[in-house]
Amino acid sequence: MNTRKLFLVGCIAAFTSLHAQDKDKMKKMPVFFGCEQFSDNTDLKKCFNANIGTAIQHEIDFFSNIADYLHIGDTEAKLKFTISTEGKFINAGVDGINPIFNSFVWSSLVMVQNKMDELKLKIQPGINQKNQPMDIALSIPVKFKSEYSQQVYDQFPVDERVLFTIDFENEIIEIRMDKNNMLRTVGNNGEREFYLGKYSNLFELATVEPYATKINESYQSTYTFITKGKIQDKEYTIRMKNFFSNKPDDEVLIEVIREENNSWAEYFAYKTKEEFNQSKFAKLTYR
Known part of the structure; x- marks a missing residue:
């Protein structure tokens, strides 16, 4: 397929969202590897967004190769996950209208975790008000834009x-x-x-x-x-x-x-x- 006509947006520019209950309890954001130089939560969040976006984008890029064949037009989903106290992605789930796209988004996070395990990399977990590690639930929007109108596929x-x-x-x-x-x-x-x-x-x-x-x-x-x-x-x-x-x-x-x-x-x-x-x-x- 012509990948110049099909592209992903949203991962790199997207912002993770904290669940309200975690935001009240959290003292420090999880630290994605490559963000260790930051200590302020605002800077940590920006760095986390950039790095997780790049990692997910890398894994899901090949979706653009086959989206046309699968008759998938513009679509989007919300990827939900938790950074555990062990610094791993757990409880991953995807909310979106297209089940095929949802499965690719979900698998991208699994692939990121697998590569982290191979390289023995971990995310520093979030810290609560008592300076103890805590599970942090996050979500990130992922959008797919196609040059082809969905009407082409609906016909x-x-x-x-x-x-x-x-x-x-x-x-x-x-x-x-x-x-x-x-x-x-x-x-x-x-x-x-x-x-x-x-x-x-x-x-x-x-x-x-x-x-x-x-x-x-x-x-x-x-x-x-x-x-x-x-x-x-x-x-x-x-x-x-x-x-x-x-x-x-x-x-x-x-x-x-x-x-x-x-x-x-x-x-x-x-x-x-x-x-x-x-x-x-x-x-x-x-x-």
């Missing part, structure tokens, strides 16, 4: 479309998304289709087998199989390139390939879902 012509497909020996499982951004898994053994489950986001899906193993394999691979189908008796394979890459510089493409005599007879590449939707191949993903 989707069918109830569901295939996001990607897991191919097993005796059957395939399609991961489909509906107009409300909910995911359904549907199996097909060549004779019939059968409903398997419903999930609110990709991260929930990725905790359930057999999807967990297959999605993990996709993380290790450049290509993700979407679906295949025929147009005028010619069979085409549709796949995503770099869909699961978490590197913002990796270009995400929707590729369409037709093979003939073990070689590529036709090849098409689309940088945005908008481009792909205008092609004759889009209908192959409709259900």
Whole structure:
């Protein structure tokens, strides 16, 4: 996808908000690593905002690569968390209208904590009026801005479309998304289709087998199989390139390939879902 058309705002410029009950009890703000030179709460808060914003932004940047494919327009959420007396993020939660975006925001904080653990970094906990460490509950707004109007996505012509497909020996499982951004898994053994489950986001899906193993394999691979189908008796394979890459510089493409005599007879590449939707191949993903 064209990352110049999709970008995140809000993390770096956003301000954490203290819960009222904590503000009354707190003597000193938590100290994010890199802010140790400050002692005044106002300066600590500014530094905390800048550093946590940069950390979250780094982890969530790759969302802009796939937001177009997931039909996500402008959206926002509030990330809530607590800095524990051990200097860790706990009790993380996200309030927002888009479950897919919420899952990415939540996972960004998990990734930040994982990297902190690897580097053995901790946040200095907040201090109460008795000079004792205390849990501090905070929240931060995160906004996603897209160049594409949500109306472009709302004009989707069918109830569901295939996001990607897991191919097993005796059957395939399609991961489909509906107009409300909910995911359904549907199996097909060549004779019939059968409903398997419903999930609110990709991260929930990725905790359930057999999807967990297959999605993990996709993380290790450049290509993700979407679906295949025929147009005028010619069979085409549709796949995503770099869909699961978490590197913002990796270009995400929707590729369409037709093979003939073990070689590529036709090849098409689309940088945005908008481009792909205008092609004759889009209908192959409709259900």
